Amino acid sequence: MVRSSLFGLLSVPFSSMLFASNPSAAGEDIPPDDPLFHRYPSIDDAIVAEVVGASHFNFDRVKELVSQRPELARATWDWAFGDWETALGAASHVGRRDIANFLMANGARPDIFTFAMFGKYEVVKxxxxxxxxxxSIAGPHxxxxxxxxxxxxxxxxxxxxTDQxxxxxxxxxxxxEELGTANRKEKDIPMSANDKEKYLGDYRYGDGENEGFTVRLNMRENLSLGKLGxxxxxxxxxxxxxxxxxxITSVEVHFEVEGDKVISLTVYEPDLILKAAKT
Structure with a gap:
C-alpha cells in the first residue's frame, strides 16, 4: 500500500484530538453504548446521506425524514472525491418534480439546475x-x-x-441545444465489453474491513468506482x-496493467496518492 499526503497521514479524527486536550469535552457522561455522533452537533452523516439518496426516488422516505427535521431539505452529501449533491439536486437531475417541490416548500435552495428541470425558460435564460x-458548469455527477x-x-x-x-x-x-455549450460531456475513449472486463473486481489498499474499492459496471454499462463492495x-x-x-476534474484513476491483466489502481488527488492492489 502506498499513501502520501501533503498533510501527512492522520488516523485520529480531528474531534478526537480536540477531546484529548479537553477531556471534559469528550462526553464523559455519555453512556458507552449510546455515543453521540463524532461530529455532533452536526447532523449524523448517515442521515444526511440517506435523505440525499432517497431524494432520487423515494418520496415517502424523504417526507418522513424532512417532516421531522425540515433542515434536511438542504442536506448536501459528497458521494466521493468532491462529487457534492444536495437533496434538491438529486431530485432535479432525475426529474422528480414532486420531491423537488416538497423540498423547496421546506427550505431547499433552488439553483439553475432545478429551474432547468422545471422548464423555467425565462429564469434560466x-x-x-x-x-x-x-x-457549461456541470451539476452533480x-x-x-x-x-x-x-x-x-x-x-x-x-x-x-400543463401544455404551458x-x-x-x-x-x-x-x-x-442552440447554445451548444450546455451539454458538457466527459472525454471517454470507447471500450468494448471485453476491454472493460479486465478492470472489474475488488482492490484493497489496507487491511481494514472497508479499505478498498470495487470496480463494476453501472446500469449504463459504464465502469464505475465505489467503496469496497x-x-x-x-x-x-x-x-x-x-x-x-x-x-471531478482534480482526480485521476490510473490502472497498472501487466500483459492482459490489471494488477492495481492508483488514485491521484491534489494532496494524496493512494494505491490499491487488485485481489
Missing amino acids: SMIESTPGIE GISLLSHAKAGLRSNYGITL EIQASEQLIAYL KSGGALFQKEPNVFTYNG
Missing part, C-alpha cells in the same frame, strides 16, 4: 445572460444543464404537466488505462 458560461432540462419532461411520476409547462420546457431545451460513480477513460471520476 436570464441567469445565463447575466453570467455567461454558467450553462457531471450531469449537464441540458440533461436536467430534459429530465423535467421525461419523469413526471404522477404529475400531469411542456411548451416552456421544450422552449428551454431548444434554447440550450458498493456501487459508485462512473469512470471515463481519458487515455489508455487513465480515467476521470464522475465529472
